[in-house]
Amino acid sequence: MAGRIRPADHQPPLPIDRLILRDSPDPEAVPMDVVFVGGGPAGLAGAIELARLVRTDNEADDGLGEVEIAVLEKAGQLGEHSLSGAVVNPVALHELFPELDIGDFPLRGPVGKEAVYFLTEKRALRIPTPPTMRNHGNYMASICEMVRWLGDKAEDLGVNVFPGFPVDGLLVEDDRVVGVRTAPSGLDRESRPANDHLPAMDLAARVTVLSEGTRGPLTQAFLEWQGVGSENLQIFALGVKELWETPVPLDRIIHTMGWPLPGDAFGGSFMYPQSEGLIALGLVVGLDYQDARFDVHEVLQRMKLHPLFRPYLEGGEMVEWGAKTIPEGGYYAVPARRHGNGVCVVGDAAGYVDVPSLKGIHYAMHSGILAARTIFQALKAGDVTEAGLRPYTEAVDTSYIMKDLRRTRNVRLAFKKGFFGGTVRAGLMTVSGGAIPGGKISTEEDADERRIFGAGGPSVQPDGKVTFSKVDAVYKAGNQTRDDGPSHLVVGEDVSPDAAEMYTHMCPAGVYERDGDELRVNAPNCVDCKATDVLGPRWTAREGGSGPAYRRM
Numbered sequence: 001m002a003g004r005i006r007p008a009d010h011q012p013p014l015p016i017d018r019l020i021l022r023d024s025p026d027p028e029a030v031p032m033d034v035v036f037v038g039g040g041p042a043g044l045a046g047a048i049e050l051a052r053l054v055r056t057d058n059e060a061d062d063g064l065g066e067v068e069i070a071v072l073e074k075a076g077q078l079g080e081h082s083l084s085g086a087v088v089n090p091v092a093l094h095e096l097f098p099e100l101d102i103g104d105f106p107l108r109g110p111v112g113k114e115a116v117y118f119l120t121e122k123r124a125l126r127i128p129t130p131p132t133m134r135n136h137g138n139y140m141a142s143i144c145e146m147v148r149w150l151g152d153k154a155e156d157l158g159v160n161v162f163p164g165f166p167v168d169g170l171l172v173e174d175d176r177v178v179g180v181r182t183a184p185s186g187l188d189r190e191s192r193p194a195n196d197h198l199p200a201m202d203l204a205a206r207v208t209v210l211s212e213g214t215r216g217p218l219t220q221a222f223l224e225w226q227g228v229g230s231e232n233l234q235i236f237a238l239g240v241k242e243l244w245e246t247p248v249p250l251d252r253i254i255h256t257m258g259w260p261l262p263g264d265a266f267g268g269s270f271m272y273p274q275s276e277g278l279i280a281l282g283l284v285v286g287l288d289y290q291d292a293r294f295d296v297h298e299v300l301q302r303m304k305l306h307p308l309f310r311p312y313l314e315g316g317e318m319v320e321w322g323a324k325t326i327p328e329g330g331y332y333a334v335p336a337r338r339h340g341n342g343v344c345v346v347g348d349a350a351g352y353v354d355v356p357s358l359k360g361i362h363y364a365m366h367s368g369i370l371a372a373r374t375i376f377q378a379l380k381a382g383d384v385t386e387a388g389l390r391p392y393t394e395a396v397d398t399s400y401i402m403k404d405l406r407r408t409r410n411v412r413l414a415f416k417k418g419f420f421g422g423t424v425r426a427g428l429m430t431v432s433g434g435a436i437p438g439g440k441i442s443t444e445e446d447a448d449e450r451r452i453f454g455a456g457g458p459s460v461q462p463d464g465k466v467t468f469s470k471v472d473a474v475y476k477a478g479n480q481t482r483d484d485g486p487s488h489l490v491v492g493e494d495v496s497p498d499a500a501e502m503y504t505h506m507c508p509a510g511v512y513e514r515d516g517d518e519l520r521v522n523a524p525n526c527v528d529c530k531a532t533d534v535l536g537p538r539w540t541a542r543e544g545g546s547g548p549a550y551r552r553m
Contacts, residue, residue: 005292007535008447010499012492015538019221021169025179029202032068032160034375035180036209036368037167037218039073040082041143041361042347043211044150045096046368046375047071051157053376064379069159070203071151072182074166074528076480076545078151079144081213081528083241083322083553084361085270085280087111087253088141092365097153106149107139108275113252117308119259124308132356132408133255140253140272143361144553164544168200170208170218170343175226176385177342179204180218185543191486206384207375210345211368214325215530217540219349226340232332232413233445234351237267238531240300240323240508241282242476243274243552246316250279255358260303260457265289266415269303270358271312278552279312286328286415287446287534292498293456295505296323301460301467313466321468321476322553323508323529326360327351331402331409332440338396339389344371352396354404355412363401370395413441446534453498456505470510470525477509477527478549481542487523488542489532495519503536512536 034050036043047069057063075081093105114135117124155161171179179202186197193199210219215236222228250273257268267285274280283300304313327333327348334352338345346352347364354360374392378384396402462469468476489511492499500519503512509527513520521537527548533539 004450004452005498005502006448006450007499007502008445010492010495011447011536012490012538014217014220014224015490015540016221016224018540019169019217020225021171021181023171024173025171025204026202029179029204032070032203032205033379034067034069034207034209035203035205036069036071036211037180038211038213038216038349039071039075039078039151039161039163040147040211040213040347040364041150042364042368043071043209044147044154044368045092045365046209046211046346046372047154047159048096048150048157049369049372050376051154051159053372055157057376067379071154071159071161072165072167072180073161073163074541074544075547076164076549078161078163079147080549081547082143082147083324083550084143085272085282085358086141086143086361087135087138087272087358088146089138089359089362092362092369096365096369106145107141109140111135111138111140111253115252115254117254117256119256119306119308121259122307124256124306130356132411133358135253140274142274142552144550166541166544167218168541170222171202171204175341177208177222177340180208183541183543187486187543189484189486206342206379207389208343209371209375210343210349211347212349214327214348215533215539216349217533217538219345222340222343222345223335228335228337230333230335231440232329232443234327234329234333235286235288235443235446236534237284237286237326237328238296238323238508238529239282239284239326240296241280241321241553242318243320244279244281244313244316245277245319246279246312247277248312248316249273249276250312256308260299261285262289262291262294265294266412271309281309284326287325287531288449290449290451291454291456292451292502293453293505295456297470297473297508298459299457301462302457304466305460310466318468318476320550320552321473322548322550323527323531325530325534327353328355328412329443330355330412331405334402334405337390337393339386339392341386342384344375344389344392346371352401352405354408356408366399366401367396370399410441413443451502453501470508474509474525474527478551479525479527479547480549481524481526481546483524485524485543485546487521488540489521489523489526490538490540491519491521492537499536503532506531506535
């Protein structure tokens with residue numbers, strides 16, 4: 001081993017030419033007024049708000065008339081690619097449905113007790129709950145259930161919800177986004193049409209809303225194409241989650257920090273009661289960790305053997321597993337503008353996540369609502385240009401989204417130089433409302449962080465009861481990808497043995513294997529967590545319905 005590696009040296013460039021399509025929409029393109037790319041909380045909240053505004057307007061004089069709204073979702077069914085903790089601030093649900101009471105929402109109950117622990121290898125030391133992590137007034141939820149419920153509400157309002165339709169590229173004319181092209185399906189390993197082949201389809205749109213979630217390739221391509229930057233480059237974390245049916249009840253939400261993470265890694269774990277006999281357990285780790293052999297799946301398996309967790313899991317059953325990346329850059333990593341000529345960017349795609357409070361769902365929904373209000377006014381005025389959609393960015397910048405992110409703007413960044421120093425700095429930032437330290441802590445992209453090949457930590461021999469292999473985990477994700485389809489992962493031309501070694505440990509789903517000095521890619525294993533897109537091969541859309549099939553996450 002060379003001993004050090006910079007992931008960016010082995011990462012292929014973003015395939016901009018296949019994401020920004022300069023040919024006009026097909027003459028047989030499906031005409032839509034507004035297309036939301038992604039059926040998560042942000043996209044569905046936006047579609048619901050827009051449909052309601054149009055309906056209310058049409059009930060008055062001089063209404064817009066019929067407005068065709070579509071939501072395109074890559075999962076086979078809504079919610080199957082949605083994964084979060086999740087403890088939810090209900091403020092955006094109240095905003096979207098003011099006529100409903102809290103008991104009408106798809107939530108699993110209010111947060112009662114909560115506890116934060118600092119872990120050592122054998123002990124759990126309870127510490128005061130940091131102010132940013134207090135969850136009084138918040139609710140436990142399944143994000144899958146929330147998304148399915150929102151989808152029903154959208155369809156009731158006449159929104160065209162199309163699951164199983166991933167988007168392959170943005171259709172553009174000059175500097176204007178004019179629609180999208182879906183991914184084809186039914187291709188063989190060499191991308192040749194097979195018997196059940198369905199070609200790509202174009203949808204023309206006056207406004208396209210990128211609600212594709214974390215590390216969206218279309219959002220990356222749009223920002224690069226338009227030269228839209230941010231004060232800091234975005235950084236990410238990888239979260240791995242398991243859902244357990246267990247005979248031992250959990251009466252509080254739990255967060256931990258410290259062991260089993262090394263001192264140069266940022267992150268922590270959570271354990272939430274979801275309902276009687278159901279527990280969500282997970283580990284989230286910043287992708288700027290320093291050990292190229294760090295393996296988040298292995299670390300989670302080791303963590304479950306700790307005396308804090310094991311008593312809840314023994315005698316139970318792990319019923320579901322999943323993984324996803326989370327944008328962690330905060331205030332300084334949000335793009336300078338999240339709109340353009342015929343386009344808006346909402347939710348995790350824009351980086352609206354507050355790491356210190358572990359919250360992003362209500363920000364995603366609120367951003368979708370604000371985008372819908374701007375789009376409605378733009379349609380009324382007949383101006384969906386960059387100028388006509390600028391009020392969306394302005395509305396977000398003056399909303400609680402950016403106010404909250406500004407208050408905690410340096411907290412996550414303070415941990416770039418280690419856990420213990422970061423804890424002290426983060427405490428000062430919290431009590432001062434972000435005033436200390438003044439200015440901005442600068443960051444570089446995760447792929448630019450140089451890694452060393454350390455020990456990676458002791459491995460765990462899976463017992464199939466409490467601990468599991470990556471293969472077992474992917475099975476529990478309900479992965480529905482065909483083995484005989486083309487790979488959706490764009491791998492660099494010269495992947496070194498060092499890079500192959502890092503990818504093998506990085507991916508929680510066993511997509512990458514080092515075979516001697518070669519890299520072997522098992523693309524069907526992929527659960528679309530996008531960690532590969534952050535540190536290695538690029539992720540692109542594949543045929544609809546591929547990937548995980550989360551039911552209760």
